[in-house]
Amino acid sequence: MTHIGAVAAIWLYPIKSLRGEAVAQAEVEADGLRGDRIRAMVVESGHARAGKPYRGKEHERYHLAADGGTARSMAAVRGVEVAERDGERFFDDAPVSVLVDRWLDGLSAHVGYAVEPERFRPNVFVRAAAGFALDEDALTGWELQAGDARLRVRSPIGRCVTTTYDPAGGASDPRVLQFVAQSRNNWMGIYCDVIEPGIVRLNDWVGSRKGNGG
Numbered sequence: 001m002t003h004i005g006a007v008a009a010i011w012l013y014p015i016k017s018l019r020g021e022a023v024a025q026a027e028v029e030a031d032g033l034r035g036d037r038i039r040a041m042v043v044e045s046g047h048a049r050a051g052k053p054y055r056g057k058e059h060e061r062y063h064l065a066a067d068g069g070t071a072r073s074m075a076a077v078r079g080v081e082v083a084e085r086d087g088e089r090f091f092d093d094a095p096v097s098v099l100v101d102r103w104l105d106g107l108s109a110h111v112g113y114a115v116e117p118e119r120f121r122p123n124v125f126v127r128a129a130a131g132f133a134l135d136e137d138a139l140t141g142w143e144l145q146a147g148d149a150r151l152r153v154r155s156p157i158g159r160c161v162t163t164t165y166d167p168a169g170g171a172s173d174p175r176v177l178q179f180v181a182q183s184r185n186n187w188m189g190i191y192c193d194v195i196e197p198g199i200v201r202l203n204d205w206v207g208s209r210k211g212n213g214g
Contacts, residue, residue, distance in 0.1 A: 001207040002134070004100060007146065007200060008127040009117065016040040016090040017055040019066045020121060025201040028149035030194050032095030033123055040090040041071045046080040053090055054082045056162035063121075063162070064169050094154045094191035097121070098144065102128040103135065103188060110179045118167040119176065120159070120188050126206050134208075136187045143211040148198025152211055156187035163188070 011020040016037045027034040040053040047058065054075055056062050065071040068084040075082045089095065099122035108115045117125045124146060136156035144151040159180050164172040180188050 001145070001209045002132075003129045004132055004134075004144070004206045004208055005126045005128040007124060007202055007204045007206060008101065009125040010200060010202065011118070011121070011123060011125070012036045013121060014038060015068060015071070015084070016053050017062050018071055019063060020118065025147075025199055026123070027197070027199055028096065028146075028151075028194055029197050031089055032091065032194070036095075036123060037090045039068070039084055039086045041068060041075065041082040042085045044081045044083050046075075046078075054080060056165065057160060060161075060165055060172065061169065063165060063167065093157075094193055096123050096151055096192040096194060097157060097189055098124045098126065098146075098151075098153075098192055099189040100126045100128050100132070102132055103184075106183060107176065107179050107188075110183075111173060111175050115176065116167050119163045119165065120157075121162075122189055124200060124206075135184075136190050137185070139190055139208060141211055142208045143195065144192060145205075145207045145209075147200035147204035149194065149200050150196035150198070151192035152195050153208075154191045154193055156185070157189040157191055158186050159188050 010023050010026050012035050013020045043049045043054050072082055099117055099120050104115050139153045142153050164174050164176050
């Protein structure tokens, strides 16, 4: 098994597209981390996405809202009526996302500062072990062991304009997406499916091995 690194941060996003919540451990269930993206602000009127979640693509400061009330007010200023919905998981694709700090190195060098992993809204952020050099495509189809949980890498994550938004609310930086698109095939991070549920904790070891799809 290849040693990728150790868990440096874990984030849940209780309401899709809104502010994340850093936790010391999370229960990885068959359909994702418990408490992650279990609600969304769904457009009722005033926008073409009626019946679908209102997201960062539609509002560049939505990631700063921490609760549904604030999110409703922010949307209303732009003439959009949204309502908080639950009862399902609101994922863009796979239920778990993982980001390795090594993948940010070239981007950080390009923009001249340490790019915040929060821009990419991962569930699990991994501090790479010395010598780790695999990219997202190379890991596709592999199995990951993260704490007690076992995952299968589905695909690299293609990125969009939301990665240019400052997690602290400052000015956006279009260079972030430009670099990712031009130098990293528009990839940053990996989507994973859950093979075996379990607990993942800060500082847990993360390893990988070729699975049936690798």
